Amino acid sequence: MKEKRFIAKYWAYLFVAIPVLLQVVFFFYPLINGIFYSLTDWSGLTSDYNVIGLKNYTDILRNPDFYKSLAFTVLFTIGLIIGEIGLGIWMATLLNRKIRAVGFFRTWYFFPAVLSTVTLGLIFSQLFNYGIPQIGEVLGIDWLSENLLVQENTVITSVIFVALWQGLAMPIIIFLAGLQSIPEDIKEAAQIDGANRSQQFFRIELPFLLPSISMVFILAMKSGLTAFDLIYALTSGGPDGKTTSLGLMVYQYAFNNNQFSYANALAVILFVFIAIISVIQMTISKRFEV
Incomplete structure (x- = not known):
């Protein structure tokens, strides 16, 4: 009996250790390594480097291209957040109704999520061009x-239009699941009390959707702030750097200019920016959840 318990405990620790090890190797180690190299002048081509402290960060704050890229990234992210939440709730509400061929429409709206982002960017690039x-x-x-x-x-x-065309698929599924989790007796009680469609949405459906809204907000924010492949395939940052996102800027400094330490500093700033906004958003949303 003791041997069976020991074996069961051994396997339990093993199954826990594997994901922890993967998390350490593929997340925490690159994160710490990236922070360290952001404090150096490493070019990425040789093993030689010098520790220069916060010079990369101060250079970034003096770089006008950084603020131009930051402005586009914030604008792009706001567009994604508003579009995915607003249009996602509207489409999910339509798909939640008992209409004919609703299964077909649910499948059709999810189709863009299956496409590769680079493939999507190249297709729309040709559409916009020809x-x-x-x-x-x-x-x-x-x-x-x-x-x-x-x-x-x-x-x-x-x-933003192209990003929403693909990015709406997952929010629709999330909001649809949230709508279908609302107890039917609450809706029936509201209808008996004479609540109209607008009152049912704002007083019943929207409070139940707040956890879903919080999730979509974080996903849209992450997609917007880390946007790279779609921007690269569509515009490569043009015209005149108008659509250079922070993610694309990191790529350009790392692989075009061979300034890996500078690119790491940009990535660290982006990471901190996303973390701060996520914490603030989750703190605020928890106050209004049902």
Whole structure:
């Protein structure tokens, strides 16, 4: 009996140790290593480096391109958050109704999530370059007759549109699950008391959706602040650095300029930024959860 308990305890520790080891090797070690190299002048090409303290961080704060990239990243993230929460709740509400072929529509809305982000970026890049301008010429719309990705006044909106086209799939599923978790007796009681559709949404459905909103907020914020592959495939940061995200800026300094220590410092700043916003958001949302 004691031997069986020992074996069971041994296997329990083993199964716990494996994910902990993977977390240490693939997350904590690279994180600590990245923070250390951000305090050096390491180029990434040789093993030689000098510890220079916070010089990389001070250089970043003096770099005007950093603030330009930060402004685009924040704007892009806000667009994703508002779009995924607003449109996600609206579409989930429609799909939660008892309509014909609802299963087909649920599958159709999730289809964009299956596509690779790079593939999606390349497809829409061709659409913006060849397809949409031809539609604009046929309809006689001047601003639509040119590639929207090369115009400074339309490129950000176009990038957010493409990101939402794919990014809405998962929020719809999350909000749909949240709506379906609401007890039917609460809805029936509200209908008996004479609550209209708007009152049912704001007084019943929205409070139940707050945990889902919190989750979608964090996912959208993470996708926006760490955006790289879609931006790289669509615009490569152009025109004139208008769509250079912080993630793309890290890549450019690391692999184009061979300034790995500077890129690590950028990544650390981005990590701290995401952590602070996540903590604030979760603290606020917990006060309003049902």
